[in-house]
Amino acid sequence: MPELPEVETTTKGLQKEIIGLRILDAWTDLTTKDKRKVDTVSNPKYFQKFKKEIIGEKVISVKRRAKNILINLTHDKTILVHLKMTGHLLYGKYKYKKKENKWLPDELGPLADPYNRFIHVVLTLNNKKHLAFCDARKFGKMTLLETSTMHQSKHLKDLGPEPLEKDFDVKKFQNRLTLRPKGNIKTVLMDQSLVVGVGNIYSDEILWHTDIHPERKINKIINKEFSNIFKNMKKLLSKGIDFGGDSMSDYRNIYGLPGEFQTQHRAYLKAGEKCTKKSCTGVIIKKVINNRSAHFCSKHQK
DNA sequence: TGCAGTGTTGCTTC
DNA sequence: CGAAGCAACACTGC
Numbered sequence: 001m002p003e004l005p006e007v008e009t010t011t012k013g014l015q016k017e018i019i020g021l022r023i024l025d026a027w028t029d030l031t032t033k034d035k036r037k038v039d040t041v042s043n044p045k046y047f048q049k050f051k052k053e054i055i056g057e058k059v060i061s062v063k064r065r066a067k068n069i070l071i072n073l074t075h076d077k078t079i080l081v082h083l084k085m086t087g088h089l090l091y092g093k094y095k096y097k098k099k100e101n102k103w104l105p106d107e108l109g110p111l112a113d114p115y116n117r118f119i120h121v122v123l124t125l126n127n128k129k130h131l132a133f134c135d136a137r138k139f140g141k142m143t144l145l146e147t148s149t150m151h152q153s154k155h156l157k158d159l160g161p162e163p164l165e166k167d168f169d170v171k172k173f174q175n176r177l178t179l180r181p182k183g184n185i186k187t188v189l190m191d192q193s194l195v196v197g198v199g200n201i202y203s204d205e206i207l208w209h210t211d212i213h214p215e216r217k218i219n220k221i222i223n224k225e226f227s228n229i230f231k232n233m234k235k236l237l238s239k240g241i242d243f244g245g246d247s248m249s250d251y252r253n254i255y256g257l258p259g260e261f262q263t264q265h266r267a268y269l270k271a272g273e274k275c276t277k278k279s280c281t282g283v284i285i286k287k288v289i290n291n292r293s294a295h296f297c298s299k300h301q302k
Numbered sequence: 303t304g305c306a307g308t309g310t311t312g313c314t315t316c
Numbered sequence: 317c318g319a320a321g322c323a324a325c326a327c328t329g330c
Contacts, residue, residue, distance in 0.1 A: 085311095086325090137327075182318085183318090201309065215322095250309085290320065291320075298325090
């Protein structure tokens with residue numbers, strides 16, 4: 001689900017609702033033994049430490065870095081959340097069912113979200129409301145970092161530049177992508193160590209708009225095309241934010257409500273449909289490229 | 303009914 | 317180092 005526009009939508013929602021609130025309690029039912037998750041709340045031992053650290057702290061700010069949400073707390077602490085495939089952060093009123101060790105939305109909770117049944121972490125706030133982390137597939141990540149050094153942590157240190165930052169220009173963009181001369185453009189666009197924020201949906205859309213085949217090698221792309229990809233990447237990511245994210249799959253904002261960017265798709269999940277580019281007679285096809293499904297026009301993307 | 307497919311990324315292998 | 321494949325997990329939809 002969540003690529004830059006969806007994570008940005010969630011971040012903005014949190015900025016509106018939870019800044020200034022204090023964390024009173026934390027709960028989870030996650031119990032993985034996966035080594036890759038030792039330093040996240042999925043590891044029960046880590047969670048105990050995490051809980052102790054965040055209780056009593058107040059939310060100072062909420063930021064986004066790549067597809068990570070950073071909840072900055074007092075005393076140099078920051079909660080990092082990555083939604084991965086099916087994560088949701090929901091804000092509202094929930095109640096705890098002790099018998100089942102489960103949380104349910106209360107009458108003021110985000111009832112709209114059918115993903116409420118996958119609640120795996122709940123933070124209790126000092127306004128009688130909660131921040132719930134729902135995640136059907138349990139791929140998501142939640143961990144605690146030291147704010148002053150977090151950008152050197154393994155979670156953030158290898159990330160490329162932000163595509164929507166003012167000082168990120170087409171020259172820097174081209175220099176980054178050119179680090180992978182033999183890579184397929186679609187795969188390279190999604191490589192978070194080169195440029196952050198683009199995933200499977202937006203990469204398909206960017207390439208449809210720029211008339212470029214997803215398997216075109218980086219070293220076969222000319223300057224003018226880089227400039228076109230750059231412009232369309234910024235345009236489509238901004239549009240995704242303006243539309244409140246893409247809910248073709250399960251993305252919901254912090255109130256459990258869907259975004260609308262899925263109405264703007266030209267390629268993603270449109271296999272078999274006629275291409276809608278002006279005077280193009282092609283059809284959208286689907287092909288697995290580097291283990292990801294790519295959707296593109298059989299005719300105008302070259 | 304059963305099984306392929308799913309937005310991400312981290313690890314392994316070559 | 318880079319490229320590619322697959323695993324992590326559990327549900328949805330064909």
